[in-house]
Amino acid sequence: MKSRKWLVQVILIAAVLLSACGQTGGGGQEPVVLKVGWTGAPDTLNPAYAFLTESFTIFDLVYSALTTQAVSGEYVGNLAKEWTHSDDGLTWTFTLNDGITWHNGEPFTAADVAWTINAIIADPDGWAAVSNYTANFVEAAAPDDQTVVITLDTPVGNMEYRLSWIYIVYPPDFEVFTTPEDLQNFTNDTPTGTGPFKVTTFDKDLGVLVMDTYPDYFGGAAKIDQITFQTFDNSDAMVQALKVGDIDMVIDVPQSAFATVEGFENVKAVKTEGSYFSELIINSAPADFDPAPNKNPALDDPQVRLAMAYAINKQDLVDAVLQDLGVVGDTIVPPQLGGGFWHNPNVQDTPFDLTKANEVLEQAGYVAGADGVREKDGVRLEFRLQFPSDNPLYPRIADLLTAWFKEAGIKTTPESVDPDSLYVQMTPAGDFDLVIWGWGPDPDPDFILSVMTTDQFVDGGWSDSGYMNPEYDQLYLDQQVTVDRDARQAIIWEMQEMVFNDRPYIVFWYEDLLRAYRSDRFTGFIESPLGIEIYQSMLQVEPVQ
């Protein structure tokens, strides 16, 4: 009789599964839901302590800052209607927009802005994610409900950019925290903001975030009712979900899948200029640095670096490795930043020329040995070529570089390394020769420029090349306090040229930004030079009739 019981159970399970199969959507007045798929998830919804891009995507929709980046790349007002600064650049006065309310219906005032900014100034450890943006801030004040006055100790060159990252929080939500740890442990799963959407559910474990439209948004309510964000652990599954219509939009289409997605029916795949770049890092830590770098001393010879630059076919890398989803790169400030304003267009890229590479090394006294590898004074041009194991493109770059370098009499041995170990090996130990890696710069060039400064080559710092140039460091400080945009541009152009010529980095390419959406369901996405801009698009999109 036992077997019968089993049978009954099997039938029951099957019945549950089958009844589920019959479940289909339906009904007349369904809310309009835009379903977004991504492979990441916000680390937290607490702006004090959120670091991942995904968190900031959500903050843009839920919170508001004084300023925001427009699709043109310029910074425009958001909470602030207009602003002025004193002649010395030390006092900034902002006038707020009218009719702003918090998601709970409470009125929003200038005092809330002042509270947030002062809280960050007072507790930079607690507000670790944004405290960089209030460097040089003395205090914020609210003389009346519509006016915010920010005082600085030195002028700040990128004030509008910095303020665009300072999301104004609802003070009652945050006042209760007295220590940095308490503040950081606050997950803020249902944030109270002033933005166009209000988070109703955030389940990090299930990878689900749901937000409803906030009807009283001061910029005008969105045309859809709800957005859901769903995390996929596997990008193939995400692409399949877009194909069958389980989701309506993919924020980052993997390069390997882009051509496939372009072929999907009813899906529009959009490719726009992006800012992520990959580069060859050449160990530039000075020999007398403490700790002493462990590298092939030939790397200190500018002629060896020049020869390597001649021996890299960047166009081939873009075509073959990046599958043409990007453009050849030269400086560390991609043209996408600030709508092209910050990129130095005068830098002449080193062309691919193996004959020239050989000539340069010949003239510098490097003679080919029996095995074809050049050497001078007993130092062979033989280098480690390492790359982090989490990027599928890097092994292919390494293979191509090795083949080209061989033609120039340079021997490189590719090696894949766990990214954390690789970082520890590089900064500040300097135990490497050549490394392939990449960056995703901020919209303002300040961050990517800071990566090359001397004081970032410390434990926990951002410099991985060990590049040290006092002149560059001084220019970095200068551009921070230069309020005049054109003057700041001139400094930043000079810095790019310096890095380009000294070659701590040889930048291969700037990657395209790849997004896709269901064009049979939604219309009104804003395709700008910044790609499909999410915050602006979510306000505009509406269902296809």
Added chain:
Amino acid sequence: MNRRDYLLRKIFFSLVTLAIVVVLNFVLFRVLPGDPVRAVIGRNVRISADTQQALREQFGLDRPVFPDQFLTALGQWSRGNLGVSWSLRKPVGEVLVAKLGNTLLLIGLGQVLSIILGVALGLLAGWKRKTAVDVGALTFSLIAWAIPTFWLGIILLAAGSTWLGLPTGGIVSPSNVGKPLYTVLPDVAHHLILPTLTLTILYMGEYMLIMRSSIMEVLGEDYILTAKAKGMSHWQVLRRHALKNAMLPIVTLIAINLGFTVSGAIYVETVFSYDGLGKMFQTALVKQDYPLLQGAFLLLAVSVILANMLADILYTYLDPRVKAA
């Protein structure tokens, strides 16, 4: 040796194993290269060196591994406290319990189905040896056993979502998150179909192959011939004489598989974005979340040891020879 002594001995060795695992569990993750703080914050974020140092202090990573960190960890574990996950900022115990539930639902369902189907198919194939049924079942099982998990999952995902409209991932639809479980049960079942099917196919092959060879061996024994000679029907022979003996290897296999069930089906969970232990293992490893990894490995070790102990105990009932040993 009587059954009590046998069990006591088994329990003692299980405890010794557990103690070794606890120590290894601690050491294993500390010898990994890399810096957990960097792993938690990732690469493309702006966080100052000072803040990173503060994080290290908060996690207790600024102190020496031996004896400070080790003793702190031992003290915590002995009080049943598995610590707080660095990346999730939640108590490890709480995280594990939540994920364990999800994983048990998925793997449990997959195991039960594959055991029933696999054993039945193995029995049939062994009984109808060298017929078309046997060859067909054998071919299917060999393929199912050898097939890469990830590949099968992706194929079923593509086929199921295209032709049957089944969900492409998750446990429940985003709009149903946070609703009481009983109202979303059909939605959960809907999401379970593809991952369960994947697991069932994957495990089934193994059960079938073991069952087939086991039943064939038993059917060749003299006492089966005797039973047949006594005039018993095929079915009676199978049920009364063959099945119990043939089940022994299957019990071992089930015990081993159930133990590892807790580690989750990493691939299946990743393909279907299923929030279970396997997926958590992977994330914890990538993030070098020591407390979470240790908690998870402890849970895995305990369940494997328990499952083996259970198999040993079951053996004393199924196989008289074990008692006598």
